[in-house]
Amino acid sequence: MTEWLRDSDPALRWQVERDLAHEPPEVWEATRARIATEGFGERLLALQDPDGQWAGGAFFPADFDFHGPEAAEDAGQPWTATTWTLNSLREWGLDADILRERRTAELLAENSRWEYENLPYWGGEVDCCINAWTVANGVWLGVDVTGIVGWFLEHRLPDGGWNCEWVDGSERSSFHSTLNSLKGLLAYDIATGGTDATRAARCSGEEYLLRRGLFRRLSTGEPVAPWVDRFGYPFRWCYNVLNAAEYFRQASLLDGTRPDRRMADAIELIRAARQPDGTWLQAGRQPGRVWFEVDAPTGEPSRWLTLFGTRVLAWWDSQTP
Template sequence: MKVIDWLLEGDVVIQHLTTNYLLEKPFDHHNEGFIADYLAFYNEEDQMWGSNTYSNKWISSTYTLLELKYMEMSYDHPAYQNATKKVLNDQWRNHGHVKNGRYLDMCVVGMILSLVAYGRIQDPKVEEIIDHILEHQQTDGGWNCRWDAPGNGRSVVSSFHTTMSVLEGVADYEQFGYTYRLDEVKRRIVPAQAYLLKRHLFRSLRTGNVVKSEFKTFHYPPRWKYDCFRALEYFVKVDHVYDERMEEALELVKKAFKKGYVGKGTTYPGKIYFPLEESGKGRFNTFRGLRILKKYDHATWLAAIKEQGINYD
């Protein structure tokens, strides 16, 4: 069996992603499959998933909506619209100020921007979020949740995790038609992208060592956490040209396909509604890896999709 055929045997969400992005043909999941499964847990009266808009992880509205956004749930679905607006209003209050001089974690700000932008939601708070993001970019190009930490805890360097979340948020902001300070946003993402590329997507700029081993491992869903495959998928989405500093990470993608597919990866501990993968084989990660290869290593992509005889059972 070819890998594409195996993907097309998966949930209708995987069929949708595979057909649209790998085969470049139209396909609509009609909010069925995994999306319908998540909708079954939606509390229409409270307009949310779980008991809080951000916690418990990973069953809150924020993390459920991030999954539904990746699965390309209809952005105008009432559940997506209402739950996202509630996340925005609950999490972004008083211009992001939480208490005692502290602000909402910047990685969460990036997530909220991503969710709101995908929903095409028009609210003055969106402009406040853009102002906040632009005001607190670090001198090295990225962002860090600890920019406002008291005393010696304040960070003056960026975080892989936070920078990734903000980049994803502003990518959606641009993609879905927002215009407030857009020219400045476009200028600011260049040094933020460079922050990741200078580090070859997972290395310390100072020592050259791998920052964390998990940065070299596929995870789906990624939650708030960074890995180099999430970064590569971001670069694919924004149609970034190939950069030789991606090469180490691309080699990891190719290595991940040694069995003809990518494993589902290590999952982050926490509450979930249901497992997305029933075995060690990961259709989501395989789709993601193929999408990366299609953009940045077309020869390997073609070889992967043409190979036959692999047993996916």
């Protein structure tokens, strides 16, 4: 299976070499450096606009019709605009210096505005998930995003997490919003060392998920929704237990902590989805316009999901008696 995973784009291959094959740094670092010059990374870099954006917009393409067929609820949203493209390049491991040489952060500060009230790009807006990605992309590119980090500390809900629908009065956290918020804060803590306040906020959000076993309703113990074990890559904004477990794996590496036993049932959902040949199947990405496909069709073995699943189970099994 490892050789099958190696036979992939540099964005995936370097992670296989580092995390599964345990190759020395000179091997996986050389593969990682190829992201900018071949495959998925090269293609996305070639699509950048002269003003620093992708598809002419911050969260939606410039040509997106908010009242047309593409805006229908079942149509999904386009995944081609600046934030989604930066997310991909960052998550794939592109060297941020490539975009710094292009003055991407500065160009976005000058030219990119959120579709919500025309707010400046690096200032964030009111959506938890959007702000989390802005934090992660900002620290990656060397932008001062402490203002948005402070926003997260102020907008944590009484039950410990976050919900993008707080603007509509929601006082109950969301699995989706909480996980994405945690990812943004973790990126900040990894890049800067964090603060007591950011670490406390992460602990609070983690506890929200852990009390629910990563997938259960606190009130009944039943699964919160069918999507908890629906694994599709790219993850985008969607919650599932594999996406959540990958966050906890990364957080444990930073914090030096062991896996929390309350994740055990969620880990077994991940293990149950593994096929006899050791792969995980693609459940299908969310609908919507993309630049190009980066993983297997629905129902076929997914290299990305197999990387995540294998890595999470290896972490759990090595740390949990």
